[in-house]
Amino acid sequence: MNDWTPKPIPSAAVSKLPLTPEEGFLLSRLDGFTSVRHLPALTGFPPERVQAILTRLVEHGAVLPAPTPAPAPPPTTPAARTGAASEEPQAGSEEPLPLEEEEPAEEGEEPEDDTVEAAAGNWRQLFERQLHPLPEDQRASRARGAEDPELSAFCFDPVPAVIKSVLENTRVGLGHARLIARHHHHPVGLEALCGRASFASDAGVRRWLVRNPQLPVSLFRRLWGGRRLMEQYKVAMDRDVPEGTRRTAREVMRTRFNTAPAEERVELILNTEGRVLASLVGLAVDGKTAALLCGRTYRSPMLIQNIARWSAAPPALIVHLLKQEAVRRQPMLRQLLQRHPNAPADAKRGG
Secondary structure (H helix, E strand, O other): OOOOOOOEOOOOOHHHOOOOHHHHHHHHOOOOOOOHHHHHHHHOOOHHHHHHHHHHHHHHOOEOOOOOOOOOOOOOOHHHHHHHHHHOOOOOOOOOOOOOOOOOOOOOOOOOOHHHHHHHHHHHHHHHHHHOOOOHHHHHHHHHOOOOOHHHHHOOOOOHHHHHHHHHOOOOOHHHHHHHHHHOOOHHHHHHHOOOHHHHOOHHHHHHHHHOOOOOHHHHHHHHOOOOHHHHHHHHHOOOOOHHHHHHHHHHHHHHHOOOOHHHHHHHHHHOOOHHHHHOOOOOOOHHHHHHHHOOOOOOHHHHHHHHOOOOOOHHHHHHHHOOHHHHOOHHHHHHHHOOOOOOHHHHOOO
16 A cells, blocks of 8 residues: 555546545645645555545545555465475575666656546547647637537647637636647746646646746746755656656755755655755755754665765764664675765774
8 A cells, every 4th residue: 555656636626526624635745646645745644544545636636546455466386385495595695786776767647537538638629639739819819718529629729819719718727738748838828828827837747848848947846945855856857757857857856955954854865765865965964954864774775875976965864774683684784884075083983
């Protein structure tokens, strides 16, 4: 269950559901990418409370249910267990230190429904064959009162004035907003789309906005500048996002890292296995962040290795890591930490 990524149902009429304040708050934190195991740090609720609230959100029809687990594999025979045991390393042997590790794949996002994709193709054809030949002012006037499928077809219009008319249409909804975020390639039209708070806060709209190569830097900073560090990191690492937007996301993340709460900084470092530290060169942490990092047990060689290569790692954290069992068992990790410029003199001597 901890690996489940809860996904809100876009079509759910949230305002009409009998949600408690806690349920509404947790629902507002679901972006379709964050797994259950990260929600306690994101919301401040204990894991048991998070599970109970998610169960009620599923019952309300606001969140997709968790996938059914695969059937358990058949029990292994004694012979198979004996063979597997013979392949295990002997006690006291040292685990190899990985030199490099690939970036983790993004948590699975819900694929686009085939029927929606097919309908989008039909709407584009309708626009190109029947609507695009019309004069621009006529398209803008017609879009203001259009109904589907014509209203959806107007979402493919490249002219910002027509998009503004679409947004003035009383029938426009999240489906239309996502079409505009994905297929409209003019900064002025995207600015108009995000002028509607309900659209700008939708996870689907935001997902397509960051993948749109025409997303203005100023608009990205306005929409993501106050978001949690983990959300900014995911954009910065998403290979489907244009490089220009990824670069801006890294800059925004660095700026926010300086002012974010200590708990949020620690969450970012731990949940990324320290990979984010390569993007935070030159940034130091305060005493509270260092104390929180020193209050944990470290078992991940990758996390320890990344911290050892972090030039701003606090001396107290270096000392704390040298005491960890994972470091004692791997001399290569210990040597990395002892060579750190912030390592105390006695630690460098092996004291």
